[in-house]
Amino acid sequence: MKKILLILICLIFSSGLALAEHGTKKEKNYASTQPSKMKGVNIYKSGFYSCVNGKFKHSNGTKVKDPKNTILIIYNHGGGFGQPSQSDPERKSRLRATCGLGGIKIGDKTTIMWNNKKMGGGGKWGGARGPGGWAGPKGTKIWQKCQHLGRYKHRNLEEYEKNRSIQNPENNFFECIMTDFNGFKRFEKTVELVKMFIDQGVPPKQIFIIGVSAGGWDAVRMAGLYGNGELVNGGIGIDPG
Known part of the structure; x- marks a missing residue:
């Protein structure tokens, strides 16, 4: 499984996500080589997503068709303050940057991506953000x-x-x-989500968390507290903050 983690890290760097200018005006350059068409009302909601023939695909739900032969990669977006909107342009480009990580054969297993919006709170959860x-x-x-x-x-x-x-x-x-504090609540929701996928039959060593900014901290905490097969194999935190 360490081989799988290494492959995922290489894929992430090649996607441009890890080298993107997070938090700057250049953020719009995320995944500029990835599919630009993202149509549909559900693209920002929780669900499976991938890039197929140059187009972004999204499907609702949590049911994994072949859990034993699936490498599940859960994507946690940023927004640790619990912002009400998670459909900003940079969030679209992050989904575009990571969608290419799905549908890859590694041995007899296949990677799938799942966008985690269960832990966002929709602005209802707290966060110490000043005026403006x-x-x-x-x-x-x-x-x-x-x-x-x-x-x-x-x-x-x-x-x-x-x-x-x-x-x-x-x-x-x-x-x-x-x-x-939103940062704690979103982590608790992520733990609940991972346990749900495990109950379906996805082996913990075949589950990975990848996140940007606050999502990066989710990934680091999951790896540190529940990694090495306890709940997940590992986590990849990009610009944790």
């Missing part, structure tokens, strides 16, 4: 609740360690925002 843009003129609700505590109350490691035992949601900004 999608967060509104006052920022998110949890930001409004916690921002008076100050983000950098302890400015060095020694001071932090000294005061860690007395920190709580009432006196520490970061402890406060963690009471309603």
Whole structure:
């Protein structure tokens, strides 16, 4: 299975995704060589996706037809603040960049891609985002609740360690925002999703998580906590943030 992980890493780099200018104006160049046609109302929803004959294909559902012979690659998008919209142009290009990872024969098994929108929250889950843009003129609700505590109350490691035992949601900004934080909730949803695929018969060592930005942290955490076949084989985090 280490061979499979190595092959996937090589494919990801060749797709251009790992080298893309994440977080910059050049982000629109994601997967410029991939199929440009992405029609249909369901392209951003959870489901299987691939590139077939130069066209992007998407199908709803979670049913894996041949679980024992499937290498499942779950894609987690970014948006750790729980943004309500996950259909921005750069998200389309990321799907285009990764769609070529599906339908590849590795030995007697075939890769399939699954777009994970189960962990997005649709803007309902919390995230400490200040005023502006999608967060509104006052920022998110949890930001409004916690921002008076100050983000950098302890400015060095020694001071932090000294005061860690007395920190709580009432006196520490970061402890406060963690009471309603999208980053934790999306990870919990990803764990639930992986267990569902395992219950279908997909072997844990044939499941991989790939993610960008906040999705990259999902991939890293899954690999660190549940990797090497416990729930997944491994994770590939691209620009975790």
